[in-house]
Amino acid sequence: MTEIMPTNHVLAAVDYQERCDDCCGFKNTFDPAHLQLDQRVNFTTVTETSRGFRYSSKKGVITEIEGDYVAIKSRAGRTIRSRNEVTPTSVPSPLTYAFIGKCNCTKPEKDVDESPKPTGEPS
Ligand SMILES: [Zn+2]
Numbered sequence: 001m002t003e004i005m006p007t008n009h010v011l012a013a014v015d016y017q018e019r020c021d022d023c024c025g026f027k028n029t030f031d032p033a034h035l036q037l038d039q040r041v042n043f044t045t046v047t048e049t050s051r052g053f054r055y056s057s058k059k060g061v062i063t064e065i066e067g068d069y070v071a072i073k074s075r076a077g078r079t080i081r082s083r084n085e086v087t088p089t090s091v092p093s094p095l096t097y098a099f100i101g102k103c104n105c106t107k108p109e110k111d112v113d114e115s116p117k118p119t120g121e122p123s
Pocket residue numbers: 020021022023024025103104105106
């Protein structure tokens with residue numbers, strides 16, 4: 001990848017591909033507020049088929065941002081999407097994210113092991 005993406009410098013600080021060792025979920029969630037113009041993004045299209053729904057992931061470039069919506073230019077033409085349905089290409093696609101899920105291991109409150117819980121292991 002020789003592509004230089006200056007608009008992605010904000011993202012560079014966070015590794016959105018990072019996965020949890022325990023549950024394999026993604027550790028960082030992308031904040032849709034960080035979407036920028038000219039950013040290369042993934043979005044998902046859903047088509048209805050005779051057997052249900054088919055999801056496919058597409059790539060495009062953000063050409064406009066207005067409120068909660070972004071306009072994306074892609075091979076298929078121009079599409080308007082809600083911010084929440086769009087992720088930069090450096091971030092796992094919505095499909096991947098939905099499939100693998102998010103890490104829930106880090107719960108700030110409780111879960112601090114003050115009392116050792118029985119693990120089921122015979123002592
Ligand atoms: Zn986890």
